[in-house]
Amino acid sequence: MPLPRAIRQLMHRRIVLVAAGVLGVIAVLALAAPWVTAFDPHDTAVLQRLKSPTAEHLLGTDELGRDLFSRIVFGARYSLAIAAFTALGAVVCGTALGLAAGFFRRLDAPLMRVVDAMMSLPDILLAIALVAILGPSLANVVLALVLVYTPRVARVVRASTLVLRELLFIEAVRALGVRTSRILWRHILPHLMSPILVQLSFIFAYAILAEAGLSFLGVGVSPDTPTWGTMVAGSQPYAHQAFWVVLFPGLAIIFTALSLQLLGDGVRDLLDPKLKKVG
Amino acid sequence: MNTAPPLIEVRHLKTYFGKPDRPVRAVDGVSFTIQAGETLGLVGESGSGKSTIGRSVLRLVERTAGQVLYRGQDLGALRAEPMRRLRSKLQIIFQDPYASLNPKMRISAVLAEALATHGLATGPGERDTRIAELLELVGLRPEHARRFPHEFSGGQRQRIGIARALAVEPEFIVADEPLSALDVSIQSQVINLLADLRERLGLTLLFISHDLDVVEYLCDRVVVLYLGKVMEVARTDELFEHALHPYTRALLAARPVPDPNVKTRHAALTGDIPSPMDPPSGCVFRTRCPYAIDACAQQVPSLDEVAPGRWLACIRRDAILMKAPA
């Protein structure tokens, strides 16, 4: 589908538009963090602790007097970065796996057994186990989450590859003598873009939630790093005194994940009939 | 009688699919030869195995038994890379012009890929020139190269498919029902195109079709298939004037002639085509054959040369020859 028409169609669904808008705002804020915030997120001011939202502290302060607004905006950087790298990593690894399993008959069974094994554990448990093995750090959280989400992508990519492999134009290029590597790269992969893009947006959303969950449980990044999850975790004991310290980071998590999901829905609806045309 | 070695030789080809204990016997012991420059027609209905034969000859589908020889060389014995390179000489045109082109590739890319795969037209500017030549060869215009497949009609897409096959400079082309998906008025355009190209480029064709009229027009010799086995082989004019096999006769009789004044012959064949998973014992055609006797169920009739260039697989040939030609 040509791009202008695609965007026009996307704009027809208002909720997708709203979701995209929200994400845009969050992304811009995250990028421009030093300029839109008045306070340093690490600055403690014990005298100002647990203050409710005022003109000076838009969202109030947390238990150490740190400005909540600044922490959330800077936290967006961490959370979005972790989620983005996770999504990209899972998509790249999952696509490679799924392509191999779907295209080469002999690799299918062994690769899918590995995938099945990984998917037999619930996401969070697997993530916790991996972080426990690897140790808590930003990179390890990303690595663990990539391993958790790769099988999901692999399955979807494999399913589409199985269908594509049987299509007549693939047989036609095989008959021409085109090399297998080129067939995979030039003929199969472009047709996988739709399911891959959909998976990308969903994993992005899951990763936000997963990172928050892991950090909340204390098995994510180190508590010093200001991600939304650590914020909720750290401030949780004070929630009954000053509800905003968990409310606002929580809302940030919810809005971001929800917007990503809605955007993913919209992208999928847009691209689905296109996939049907090929398969 | 041509005594030169054949370009393509198929010996006792068998291609089975599915479970080994009860396979689909798509091709069940087929042998024939194709001389250079000849157009051989492969006719049959569903389950005859004609499409599978075309694909087996090109190793797009792996055979179960038998041999396919190209210029005396066993194609099945070749390793992957030599086979890949040989593909430039052995090409195919598909039945479905809509599905045989990648919808996301422009025609220029389609043809450029074909050329690049076999290192043709590599010089600067050579590629674009060659693409324009190929398009004109099939009756399209050079500016069509910029478009995508969905911008073309079925007939035009089939021409593109032909251009792609010709791009790699083949000697031999399998045409797998290239007209079936096209309108009648477009079919004759493509038939003319194929005949022209065949003459200009000296192509050898294996023409697979269920349309006997087209086969009669285009082919030099015809192989009649039923349920994976050869029933009859003959020169086109001999086959159509005086068919020997009961199945061939039934096929010819079943064709509706576009003239209301010609009396339709009685539809001689009753019953359905059996499944290739459960072919009848002995002669596979005996369940529908008006001449069948008990002996037909006992052994598979051998394909014998009953006259120079005329092969027949039927034990009842004497009874048939006694009767007037259908």
Add this chain to the structure above:
Amino acid sequence: MSLPRLTVRNLSTSFPTEDGLVRSVADVSFTIAPGKTTALVGESGSGKSVTSLTLMRLLPKTAQAQVSGEAAFVTREGRTVDLLQLHEASMRRLRGNQVSMIFQEPMTSLNPVLTIGEQIAEGVRLHLGLGRAAALAHARRMLDLVEIPAAAQRVHEYPHQLSGGMRQRVMIALAMACEPTLLIADEPTTALDVTIQAQILALMRRLQAETGMSLLFITHNLGVVAHHADDVVVLYAGRVVESAPVRDLFAEPWHPYTQGLLACLPGQARRAGQPKPRRLFAIRGQVSSPLSPPPGCAFEPRCNHAEAACRGAMPALVPAPAPAGNERQARCVRAVAKLQQAALARGVAPRAKPAVWSAKVPR
């Protein structure tokens, strides 16, 4: 002469699309006499399938079709109704009951989760009010009627257990279960092997003779038309370009498109008893896009006999001279004028031998 079973007048069906209004069927008129077969002949874009779906009121609602015209159908009770104006409820009472349809793809036209007996019985119970046991018995009789062997067992089988030819027979049984007076067959044998096709066509012919039903046979296969139709209506780009009784059409086609269709058949090349021609006759070019039709006659860009006048305006469908009872029409300015003169000179005698028309071989 009795009333025609179906009289279609100025039928038009258009579909709004993103790129404009597509007129799939424009100004189509024809009649079908009781007990006779009318063939609707055309290729892609001719509008033949849309015509049948419009008559049966089976166009999907999402298509938002704009339909105009009249389709006068004479019911069993002798009333005349306009199929296009009926309420959906009334149409449903006619569908499967007095007017039936069979489709090209028997594989997808049958419900895979119901036995064939149940599917046939469904229509019978609905329209004829039979009880379950009686309906199944009727279904078995229908399977016998369409020459399916071992009907008693088959009645309990599922569509996937049958071959293509068998399934098409089941479709015919389904369509005929309530003894319709009009059967619309949309390319019923195109997807079948030629030996099976011959059987199915013979079956349909026999059933028609036995029940006296009218048949609207939609096809692109002129060989089938020659032997199974009484009248022929040729469609091109949504319009009727020629209609005639079958023998007249084949003996002396008037419209250049009909002439071209007949001339380009490879079977035709052989029949003359002469050596094989080096080139087949071919109609050059292809059908114009429905979104950008030519200004005048739709066939003009492909016509070897086109004149300047042909580009000016769409020619009208003109009745041409023919003996009474053999009405012929053609939508071609040139052909009709020329033949009108010739016929006047001859005194309008019908030809028996096939005429040899000069086919200019294109590039």
